[in-house]
Amino acid sequence: MRCPVCERAELVEKVQNYPYRECGLDNVILAGITVRACPECGSLVPQIPKMEALHDCIAHALVKKEERLTPAEIVFLRKSLGWSGTDFAENLQCDKSQVSKWENGRVPMSKQNELLFREIIVGGKKITDYRRTDAARKEGNKVVSLFVKIDEAKRRWTDEWRDAA
Ligand SMILES: [Zn+2]
DSSP states (O other): OBOTTTOSSBOEEEEEEEEOGGGTOTTEEEEEEEEEEOTTTOOEEEOOSOHHHHHHHHHHHHHTOSBOOOHHHHHHHHHHTTOOHHHHHHHTTOOHHHHHHHHTTSSOOOHHHHHHHHHHHHHHTTOSSOOTTTTTOBOSOOOEEEEEEEOTTSOOEEEEEEEOO
16 A cells, blocks of 8 residues: 555555544544555554544543543544533533533533533443442543553554553
8 A cells, every 4th residue: 555645655564552532532542453654754554443432432531531631632522422512511401612612621510510421421332340439539630541452363452551651
């Protein structure tokens, strides 16, 4: 396959960790996936199996966080429900402008709204190991990376938080 960006070289396949910024979060690493790399311009084309399961796996990790959700994580979780900003506002019975303030970080979500939002995701995604007494109890955000790994048979993704180096 020729590089879709520079069209000057054939892509070379390798297995590596891939920062999955396309999901809107800058700390999600796909561990050991196949990536097609361009030797000329350095473009990377990741080969991501089971995309829907991957997004569910990331949502699972976020919803169980002990720290508060960041604005980018709120956006990710809203989209994981297939919600627009309007849907979000209707479900939490708030104003749509409120939703955009949470999502651009101008106003933090109240803890009660955040817990309600998490419960909605837990219910929608049938997450069984959520502990509401642990969720959102810590203020502030440690800098950590979320490593998401697929098993050998490429059947399921698993999530693991790691302190950033
Ligand atoms: Zn290229």
